[in-house]
Amino acid sequence: MITVLRIGHRINRDKRITTHVALVGRAFGADKIIITTKDKKIEDNIKSICKKFGGDFKIETGIDPKKIINQWNGTIVHLTMYGDEMEKSIPKIDKVRDILIIVGAEKVSPYFFEKADFNISVGNQPHSEVAALAIFLDRYSNGKWIKNQFNGKIEIIPSDFRKKVRKKVNE
Amino acid sequence: MITVLRIGHRINRDKRITTHVALVGRAFGADKIIITTKDKKIEDNIKSICKKFGGDFKIETGIDPKKIINQWNGTIVHLTMYGDEMEKSIPKIDKVRDILIIVGAEKVSPYFFEKADFNISVGNQPHSEVAALAIFLDRYSNGKWIKNQFNGKIEIIPSDFRKKVRKKVNE
Numbered sequence: 001m002i003t004v005l006r007i008g009h010r011i012n013r014d015k016r017i018t019t020h021v022a023l024v025g026r027a028f029g030a031d032k033i034i035i036t037t038k039d040k041k042i043e044d045n046i047k048s049i050c051k052k053f054g055g056d057f058k059i060e061t062g063i064d065p066k067k068i069i070n071q072w073n074g075t076i077v078h079l080t081m082y083g084d085e086m087e088k089s090i091p092k093i094d095k096v097r098d099i100l101i102i103v104g105a106e107k108v109s110p111y112f113f114e115k116a117d118f119n120i121s122v123g124n125q126p127h128s129e130v131a132a133l134a135i136f137l138d139r140y141s142n143g144k145w146i147k148n149q150f151n152g153k154i155e156i157i158p159s160d161f162r163k164k165v166r167k168k169v170n171e
Numbered sequence: 172m173i174t175v176l177r178i179g180h181r182i183n184r185d186k187r188i189t190t191h192v193a194l195v196g197r198a199f200g201a202d203k204i205i206i207t208t209k210d211k212k213i214e215d216n217i218k219s220i221c222k223k224f225g226g227d228f229k230i231e232t233g234i235d236p237k238k239i240i241n242q243w244n245g246t247i248v249h250l251t252m253y254g255d256e257m258e259k260s261i262p263k264i265d266k267v268r269d270i271l272i273i274v275g276a277e278k279v280s281p282y283f284f285e286k287a288d289f290n291i292s293v294g295n296q297p298h299s300e301v302a303a304l305a306i307f308l309d310r311y312s313n314g315k316w317i318k319n320q321f322n323g324k325i326e327i328i329p330s331d332f333r334k335k336v337r338k339k340v341n342e
Contacts, residue, residue, distance in 0.1 A: 016187060017187050020298065020301060027297070053297060084330060126198070127191065128194055130301040134298075134299070135305055135309060148296075160260070
């Protein structure tokens with residue numbers, strides 16, 4: 001089971017980035033996102049996307065991160081540009097255990113660096129927690145996320161037609 | 172040469188997502204981003220990051236996308252959840268030619284689907300243009316982006332220390 005823990009979410013400033021973090025989690029194979037700040041709008045938005053596009057992705061908001069971390073029975077990974085190289089770190093992760101992936105907004109307190117079993121960087125240049133989560137989950141799953149089936153009401157049929165956009169609606 | 176063309180950027184709504192798109196472009200090996208909407212703040216922000224972290228990444232904003240596309244001498248790729256599977260499409264791209272990667276905000280007009288040599292999807296689930304660009308550039312470069320050297324004033328030294336964050340400042 002893969003859980004994303006989004007910390008430091010500021011409702012106005014981060015709403016779109018956090019939404020992208022959640023959707024990347026869902027699309028790239030995570031089972032759940034926990035957002036530490038209570039944000040009913042993001043909850044509703046993600047639930048509505050799940051309802052349309054399928055799958056069993058869960059979202060919870062307004063949860064104390066320290067409680068999650070202290071009770072976590074599994075591996076804790078913190079994605080940070082200051083962390084160790086993913087090529088070295090990912091092979092060390094026991095994939096049988098549950099994994100909690102901490103994804104911060106701009107400033108992350110030393111507490112999370114300390115509590116993580118692995119502080120992992122997806123490159124050491126500044127870029128995006130959205131990209132970092134996608135690349136991490138891609139490497140962690142050996143690219144298998146792309147085969148995930150969601151059985152949603154809406155399914156996009158891949159197409160190289162320049163103009164046509166095809167959707168399959170199951171109901 | 173790899174150029175990212177960000178279309179449909181709305182200054183208030185998209186400022187953080189477009190900033191992430193630009194930074195992902197830079198970190199994952201693109202040479203330049205063109206944002207069709209004029210946005211001096213994003214320009215300054217990206218230039219200031221480049222100044223600190225190095226490299227030769229360029230940014231231009233307020234450019235007519237049709238002019239860019241019509242004058243483009245190279246391949247045009249449009250990243251879209253409706254596009255063809257990247258595993259099938261990326262091997263068809265001639266890597267010797269310059270590439271323009273179109274990254275849209277929410278709604279993209281059929282014009283761009285038509286003008287693209289390749290409409291490519293990074294999975295067919297809704298997620299994020301930030302993640303799509305990162306995964307596309309990762310696959311397009313066979314993961315080689317991670318070895319790019321930026322020779323910046325600030326360089327992050329990868330570290331698995333739980334608490335310590337090390338930075339090397341060259342001047």
